[in-house]
Amino acid sequence: MTICPGCSRSHHCFRHHDLNHLVPMGLRIFKSCVCSCVYEERQRKKKRSSYEKRTNASLKSFGYDIGKQIGVGAYSTVHEAYSPTQQRVAVKIIDKRKLVASSLRILSKYFDQEMQIQSKLDDVNIIKLFDTMEVGSKLYIFMELAEGGDLLEFINTHGLISETRSKRLFRELCMAVYHCHINLIAHRDLKCENVLLSKDMKVKLSDFGFACYCHKMSETYCGSAAYSAPEIIQEKPYNPMLSDSWSLGVILFTMVSATMPFEETNLNRLVTNQLRRNWHFPRHAIKILSEEVMELVADILEPDAKLRPSVTQIIESRWLSPSAVRKTTASSTAKNEV
Structure with a gap:
């Protein structure tokens, strides 16, 4: 037995005195030694390479x-x-x-x-x-192909997204979810990583691996905890469309503040914070955000699903409706000047 220089584990190594035994096995002898694990790994790499070539050819x-x-x-x-x-x-x-x-x-x-x-x-x-x-x-x-990457990458690279740009991106995201909902389909895994961006910064909703038809209440626990509604984390039957609404609220909060409203390190603490509305915008975001967008986030992050707005109501909110555009812009401008 000896220590293999390739994997640092004890193996029976094949030295030169084993030559007569190894040649019939088809092993190539190197100057130092070749242990069985190194040889097997080389064989696996050859098989993978051969498999990938055949696959690419197909x-x-x-x-x-x-x-x-x-x-x-x-x-x-x-x-x-x-x-x-x-x-x-x-x-x-x-x-x-x-x-x-x-x-x-x-x-x-x-x-x-x-x-x-x-x-x-x-x-x-x-x-x-x-x-x-x-x-x-x-x-x-x-x-x-969404050449702009995903929304989380964009936020990590550029920081919070201006309210004007957030309004456009969030509206596009809501329209994508609205299209799903009018077809009785819930996404159930809305998060920044699944919001892709095209080359010209248009929203492209992706990853429908947990999507479902909304013929009845759902009982499947799925999605990312930090974006999941409290009824999901509590493992209660839930309306998947209204759980999508909650996830939209978390995404909007993240867009305009570059932070998450809830941490998912402890699920019990997470659901307690959700139910108690124990979240707040960071100070740097409050200084520049309009009242309308902060009110909308507060409305969406409603722990009682029966009181939570649908995606249609979100689209018709004061912040997203066309009539609110000038008011929001004026408010943001005034705060920035201060």
């Missing part, structure tokens, strides 16, 4: 060419790609080998539902779905 036969990686998740990656018409698109690649059997069944259920739901949605502010393919152990979802 995709090219359908006219798709996979480009650089632009995003990564727990069991998927997102790449740029070219479609058969040489249009730049995005492709989400899900590797089923990274999932255990139970997760694979869940993925299959939600994947089929996601594809069915997204194919029914056609709105300028919703990412368009072009094609889906399954090659070997991987699922490929080809969709519209």
